[in-house]
Amino acid sequence: xxxxxxxxxxxxxxxxxxxxxxxxxxxxxxxxxxxxxxxxxxxxxxxxxxxxxxxxxxxxxxxxxxxxxxxxxxxxxxxxxxxxxxxxxxxxxxxxxxxxxxxxxxxxxxxxxxxxxxxxxxxxxxxxxxxxxxxxxxxxxxxxxxxxxxxxxxxxxxxxxxxxxxxxxxxxxxxxxxxxxxxxxxxxxxxxxxxxxxxxxxxxxxxxxxxxxxxxxxxxxxxxxxxxxxxxxxxxxxxxxxxxxxxxxxxxxxxxxxxxxxxxxxxxxxxxxxxxxxxxxxxxxxxxxxxxxxxxxxxxxxxxxxxxxxxxxxxxxxxxxxxxxxxxxxxxxxxxxxxxxxxxxxxxxxxxxxxxxxx
Numbered sequence: 476x477x478x479x480x481x482x483x484x485x486x487x488x489x490x491x492x493x494x495x496x497x498x499x500x501x502x503x504x505x506x507x508x509x510x511x512x513x514x515x516x517x518x519x520x521x522x523x524x525x526x527x528x529x530x531x532x533x534x535x536x537x538x539x540x541x542x543x544x545x546x547x548x549x550x551x552x553x554x555x556x557x558x559x560x561x562x563x564x565x566x567x568x569x570x571x572x573x574x575x576x577x578x579x580x581x582x583x584x585x586x587x588x589x590x591x592x593x594x595x596x597x598x599x600x601x602x603x604x605x606x607x608x609x610x611x612x613x614x615x616x617x618x619x620x621x622x623x624x625x626x627x628x629x630x631x632x633x634x635x636x637x638x639x640x641x642x643x644x645x646x647x648x649x650x651x652x653x654x655x656x657x658x659x660x661x662x663x664x665x666x667x668x669x670x671x672x673x674x675x676x677x678x679x680x681x682x683x684x685x686x687x688x689x690x691x692x693x694x695x696x697x698x699x700x701x702x703x704x705x706x707x708x709x710x711x712x713x714x715x716x717x718x719x720x721x722x723x724x725x726x727x728x729x730x731x732x733x734x735x736x737x738x739x740x741x742x743x744x745x746x747x748x749x750x751x752x753x754x755x756x757x758x759x760x761x762x763x764x765x766x767x768x769x770x771x772x773x774x775x776x777x778x779x780x781x782x783x784x785x786x787x788x789x790x791x792x793x794x795x796x797x798x799x800x801x802x803x804x805x806x807x808x809x810x811x812x813x814x815x816x817x818x819x820x821x822x823x824x825x826x827x828x829x830x831x832x833x834x
Contacts (some may be wrong), residue, residue, distance in 0.1 A: 476783055481749060482513075485756035489514030492576050492626070493755070494619075496520045496557060496612065497586025499530025502638070502708050505748035506583055511538045511551040513756060515581065520557035520568070520615075527554070559586055559611025561598040562813035569618030578626035579619055581755045584612040585638045587678075590671045592662030599813055602654045604674050609681040612637070613806050614813065616689075620824035623701060632761050633701040635689075636754045639682040639769065641707040644790050646680035647673070648798060651805060683769065683789060684799040685806070690767030692828040702761060704754050706784070707771040709747035742774060746781040753784055769793075 493510050497503040498519035510517045511534065519534070521527045534552045555572055558564040572579075588607045597606030616635060627633030661667050686705040693701050750772045754760060769789060773782040792798070807829060811819050820826050 476781055481781070484759075485509070485513050485752060486758050487514055488581075488756055491515045491580040491630075492518070492578060493581035493583065494518045494520050494555065494572070494579065495583045495585055496559065496615070498583075499527040499534070501744055502748045502751075503583075503585040504530050504534060505745045506585060506751060507534045507552060508537050509748060509752045510581065510755065512541050514551075516551055516553065518553050518555040518572070518576075520555045520572075521586065522558055523554075523556050557586075557615065559607045559615065560603065561606075562610050562614040562810055563598070565611040565614040566618045566810075566814045566818065569615050572619065573622055577622060578629065579622045580626045580630065580632070581634045581636075582616060582619065582623060583636045583638070583751055583755055584616065585636075585751065586612075587638065589675050590668075591674075592667070592671065593656070593658040593674075594661055596655065596657050599809060600655050601809070602674055602678075604678040605654050605681060608678040609685060610806065610809060613685060614810055617810065617819075617825045617828075618822060620828070621822055624698060624824045627698070627700040631700045634755045634760070635701060635703040636751045637682050637686050637703075637705040638751055639686070639705045639707055640676075640679040641771065642672075642676045643679035643683050643793060644676075645673070646676035646792065648792070649677055649681065649802065680793065681802055683793045684802045686769065687767045687789070687794070688799050688803045689828075692831055694766060696824075696827045696831045698824070699764070699766070700761075702754075702764075702766060704760070704765060704767065705769045706750040706754055707769065707787075708750055709742035709772045709774070742772070742779055742781070746772065746774075746779075749781060750784040 488510060491514070493515045495503050495506050495510065495517060498507040498517065499521050503519075507517050507519055519527070519531055531552055531554055538551055555568070555575075557568040586607070588604055591603040593602060595603070597603050597610070599606060599610060601610060623633050623635065662671070682705060686703065690703045693699070693703060750770050754770060759765070765786070768786045770784050771787045772784045774780060775782055
């Protein structure tokens, strides 16, 4: 698929407000540029750092270059501070955002961590990949639900996208006891790599469960105009995801492995952003009423040329209703513990989702 053909498949997003978590680096940066280039005002939600600012500066320059009149295009890409490692911090970040914007049309939960160790747990007492990839995003999304609902009622088209991974297919059932157990010596030996990889796959399985359960509850709560889906972005080996987290892997070895994978199975970072952009901006999602699906990109056998994207079937474990509902309860309980029952109940849409149930 040619670039212009892909761009033509995305609606004009002028007047819409979007958030991209982790939107200053890698796939997130490309996502930010795509959304802004189609007219959306995009908030990059990330930790404050020199790297984040550099990414925002790059996004602004690239968006400027796409418009003949670039006088106000700096305003298309904005910064919003977000730390997903803590549910309370993620919740507070969402509360602050609601003082800036009254409606939110598109929320892409793109940020993530990989290959972290068990040496320390998150502030909420959970394994770090599960905390950032799932719990932090859950807190951030649920706190924003009321303004997402307001936008969807206005336009009949709200979008929430979770960036997952095909790696969930390798996951085993979530072991909640292990998720709250630290191991001070973890990550110091090469044998710990397998454990880190499995925890990563399980954090992505949690995203699958959250996608299905969240979507079901939205529809059962009479909110069918919020289209919540997930995607596997592709194999963007060139990102910094997981870099430097395992002390047993030397930087030289890590670079060599990434170079090999990039040549053999890697996709460009730009192409890897396209599936979540499609879920966020294609009119097809609304026209075909697509909810709770997991999409993936298609590439040519040779040359790895991007050819489009489509829905893929969930694995039997991914569709496990009992496991899905168990995760929902664990997550809601963790959120209530982190921010308090009163805060959770203050979000009318969230309260409705909790009370309505998934069926």
